[in-house]
Amino acid sequence: MAIPDTLLLGPGPCNISDSVRGALAQPLLGHLDPRFLEIMESTKSQLREVFRTKNKVTFPISATGSAGMEFLLVNFLEAGDKIVVGVNGVFGGRIAALAEKLGAEVIRVEQEWGRAVDTEGFCNTVRQESPKIAALVSGETSTGVYQPMDGVGEACRETGALFFVDCVTSLAGMPVEIDAWGADIVFSGTQKCIGVPPGLAPVTVSEKAIAVYRNRSKPTPSFYFDLDAILAYVDGEGGRSYHHTAPISMVYALDAGLNEILAEGLEARWTRHARAADYLRSEMEAFGFQSLVPEGERLNPLTTLRLPQGFDEAARRSALLVKHRIEVGAGLGPLAGKIWRIGLMANNAQESSVDRLVEALKSELG
Numbered sequence: 001m002a003i004p005d006t007l008l009l010g011p012g013p014c015n016i017s018d019s020v021r022g023a024l025a026q027p028l029l030g031h032l033d034p035r036f037l038e039i040m041e042s043t044k045s046q047l048r049e050v051f052r053t054k055n056k057v058t059f060p061i062s063a064t065g066s067a068g069m070e071f072l073l074v075n076f077l078e079a080g081d082k083i084v085v086g087v088n089g090v091f092g093g094r095i096a097a098l099a100e101k102l103g104a105e106v107i108r109v110e111q112e113w114g115r116a117v118d119t120e121g122f123c124n125t126v127r128q129e130s131p132k133i134a135a136l137v138s139g140e141t142s143t144g145v146y147q148p149m150d151g152v153g154e155a156c157r158e159t160g161a162l163f164f165v166d167c168v169t170s171l172a173g174m175p176v177e178i179d180a181w182g183a184d185i186v187f188s189g190t191q192k193c194i195g196v197p198p199g200l201a202p203v204t205v206s207e208k209a210i211a212v213y214r215n216r217s218k219p220t221p222s223f224y225f226d227l228d229a230i231l232a233y234v235d236g237e238g239g240r241s242y243h244h245t246a247p248i249s250m251v252y253a254l255d256a257g258l259n260e261i262l263a264e265g266l267e268a269r270w271t272r273h274a275r276a277a278d279y280l281r282s283e284m285e286a287f288g289f290q291s292l293v294p295e296g297e298r299l300n301p302l303t304t305l306r307l308p309q310g311f312d313e314a315a316r317r318s319a320l321l322v323k324h325r326i327e328v329g330a331g332l333g334p335l336a337g338k339i340w341r342i343g344l345m346a347n348n349a350q351e352s353s354v355d356r357l358v359e360a361l362k363s364e365l366g
């Protein structure tokens with residue numbers, strides 16, 4: 001099998017580093033082998049640093065980001081519970097839709113696509129409704145918005161709500177401060193700014209959330225996502241028992257990716273992502289692309305740009321992919337045909353990625 005190398009500048013996955021590729025190629029170990037369990041422990045401890053949390057319950061769910069979302073909702077929300085969800089794009093909408101499937105009463109705090117959810121309005125709704133969970137998406141990948149979190153942790157503390165955060169696209173690319181935000185139940189994915197293939201969903205859960213879980217009226221209605229059953233394997237205390245076969249190579253890869261992040265330094269990495277995104281926006285303006293999102297609400301790892309007038313976006317995207325081996329993302333939902341989504345994530349967050357894209361566009365546009 002020979003897959004051509006493609007520069008992945010879409011909404012994820014992004015390209016992986018040599019060290020992550022090397023980790024994937026390491027020999028397999030058994031999932032209860034002490035040498036593998038040591039790597040799992042290292043992964044958990046590095047995840048705490050990247051999430052900026054002291055939460056003991058911090059580990060990767062063995063499936064993609066959406067499984068992290070489902071794991072959290074299925075364990076911490078029961079039929080009839082109330083959840084307040086900020087909806088300003090596809091992923092807030094997905095949280096709301098999944099909560100509805102689980103029989104929860106869902107209160108949506110809507111915002112136009114391309115703008116951050118108004119935190120004051122969101123906090124007021126949390127105070128009025130006193131929900132079990134209040135959910136926000138930190139980096140809305142469908143619109144390129146980075147969500148401010150001001151006052152939300154406080155409103156949740158006052159009302160006893162669990163503060164749920166989706167940081168799939170922001171983690172390791174922009175500030176994510178789980179303990180400082182007062183977030184309780186949080187998930188991410190590996191294929192964005194962590195720079196690892198898709199396949200794991202890092203999660204972190206506060207003590208307050210564990211107490212809520214202990215108080216469930218009925219057991220979690222899932223085998224694969226049952227928190228206690230998973231902890232019996234991923235938590236070292238009292239021995240480990242089999243729950244599912246951990247995806248060994250992906251855990252190696254995640255450990256290697258996290259190692260790189262911490263060696264670079266989180267702040268330095270956030271700055272690198274910010275610089276690359278600024279450079280992209282200024283270079284693309286020359287072609288007539290305009291930022292969808294106002295300054296101050298932009299998600300640096302994923303930039304959304306309105307297309308120039310009369311621009312045949314599908315044909316141009318296809319030419320970039322087929323002739324130049326560069327992937328960029330299309331708009332979703334109401335933004336389909338109106339924007340491009342350009343990801344500069346992990347090692348792709350460099351001026352050289354932008355230069356390649358600009359050269360390819362120049363050769364296409366003549």
Ligand SMILES: Cc1ncc(COP(=O)(O)O)c(C=O)c1O
Binds near residue numbers: 064065167169
């Ligand atoms: C913000 C956000 N949440 C959740 C998901 C779902 O993750 P996955 O596609 O890995 O299941 C994504 C994926 O792009 C995302 O961008």
